[in-house]
Amino acid sequence: MCLLSRELGRQIGLFIDRGGQVTQVAVGDASRIELPDFGRLRASERRFRALRFVHTHLRSEPLSRDDLTDLVRLRLDMLVAVGVSPDGLPGGIFYAHLLPPSPGGELYLQEGPFNIGMLREDFLALIGSLEEEFARSDEARPVRGKDGRALLVHVARSQKDVPEAERSLAELSELARTAGVEVAEKVLQVRPKKDPLYLVGKGKLEDINVRAMQEDAQVIIFDHEIGANQARAIAAVTDAKVIDRTQLILDIFAQHAHSVEGKLQVELAQLKYLLPRLGAKDDSLSRLTGGIGGRRGPGETKIEIGKRRARERITRLEKRLEDSARSREQRRMKRRRAGVPIVSIVGYTNAGKSTLLNALTDSTVQVENKLFVTLDTASRRLRFPREREIVVTDTVGFIRDLPKDLVSAFKATLEELADASLLLHIIDAGDPSRFDQISWVERILADLELMHIPRLLVLNKADLAEPDQLREDCDRLSAVSVSALSKQTFAPLLHRMEESIWRPQ
Ligand SMILES: Nc1nc2c(ncn2[C@@H]2O[C@H](COP(=O)(O)OP(=O)(O)OP(=O)(O)O)[C@@H](O)[C@H]2O)c(=O)[nH]1
Ligand SMILES: [Mg+2]
DSSP states (O other): OHHHHHHHTSOEEEEEETTSOEEEEEEOOSSOOOOOOOOOOOTTSOOOOSEEEEEEESSOOOOOHHHHHHHHHHTOSEEEEEEEOTTSOEEEEEEEEEOOOOTTOOSEEEEEEEOGGGOOOOHHHHHHHHHHHHHHHHHTOOOOOTTOEEEEEEEESSGGGHHHHHHHHHHHHHHHHHHTOEEEEEEEEEOSSOBTTTBSOHHHHHHHHHHHHHTTOOEEEESSOOOHHHHHHHHHHOSSEEEEHHHHHHHHHHHHOOSHHHHHHHHHHHHHHHGGGOOOSOGGGGGTSSOGGGOOOSSSOOTTOOHHHHHHHHHHHHHHHHHHHHHHHHHHHHHHHHTOOEEEEEEBTTSSHHHHHHHHHTOOOOOOSSTTOOOSOEEEEEEETTTEEEEEEEOOOBOTTOOHHHHHHTHHHHHGGGGOSEEEEEEETTOTTHHHHHHHHHHHHHHTTOTTSOEEEEEEOGGGSOHHHHHHHHHHHTOEEOOTTOGGGGHHHHHHHHHHHHTTO
């Protein structure tokens, strides 16, 4: 091997099985070898490939980062580099093998240089004991969130954008938690321009891949939209499932959709997101689509769905949604004729909209400290003094960069907002991002052409806010403050509502 390598000026490598048989030969260039793709062993399966890879290096130098990434990626038994001396004799030998997970520990151990006469290690005994150790550490592994662990990745343009990036990552963590995914680590990279293929640079992505394996994370979630080409390029580097923020949100929506219409809307949004990403022969695409943990959409959407079927299904879903929009329109007409004023609660997700609806109207809409708990509108009656009555409706929460497909899928539900005589815009008064959140909500309201409806800003969770700050915010926004948890705080809100609804009379 060494002689041939020297003659050719190329690296040569052998895959050797545990019986000592050479199963494949690979030839590279002077500085690296592209290893064949063997299909995937899941990192969580604590097995080795039962193959070692022995290759030449034209200089006696340690294993390169590519080598070590291959070791981890392919879960090889061992990766060996044999240096070649100028006269074609074996020089320094380096080898590396995987290490069982340890807290913050290294993923592999590299040893060397050895000269060939010094190699006394009993390879089979070594690999046998390593496999035992892996099995033991597997038993000791803590229980994971039901859909596994994830690494979150965000690219910030400059140091100046880091605080904003951190807030965005914090929100992404909340989304992951809501989806049932445990966050293993957050990765923030500063680079002036996103890499056109890998978003982070390729080297950084390889590091992230190694971290994912180290952390036993099966999912990598990017805080940015990933296009079809990017998804494919990224999938070639990592074995983890790769999804973007939109898919995570879609996944949450799929879990939270209860009504027939809600499910149709979410499935439509998922298909619209998938469609441009379908059609590649690459099997890796199945890891880029569909929900976390192999979950499917709420409807019959299969991850393997073909482009044509997806298009047909979209048409069918749109048709069914149109039908339900018609009956919804009839209900709206009836309500309009009855002349009962409608007050719609809107706001950023988790601001406390449903809690407020419940407290105002003594009802029991589901409330949870998670994002996007409410997907279906719920309407309840609220009686004011002097026999006056209104209907209060709760709506799906909004979020920054709400996926376009999701907005359009929910258009029918959101159209009801047009009937409101007043919008209560609920804000989490204690959230450091509250002003950003307000402008995101207003941007979405503008997209929905609802800005002409009178709006009342309500700073909720007053109990969690700093009192001085709260007073300042109230003045600045001419908002009222409440704590949806205690009805004693409602008087100013009820007063302003009454004033706004019945002032004309
Ligand atoms: N401390 C405090 N917590 C509140 C208040 N209002 C709501 N919460 C909590 O905030 C969390 C979210 O409340 P929800 O009413 O589900 O919020 P939402 O706006 O309907 O959220 P989505 O439907 O998920 O968009 C829950 O854990 C509530 O108990 C409040 O005034 N004070
Ligand atoms: Mg809600």
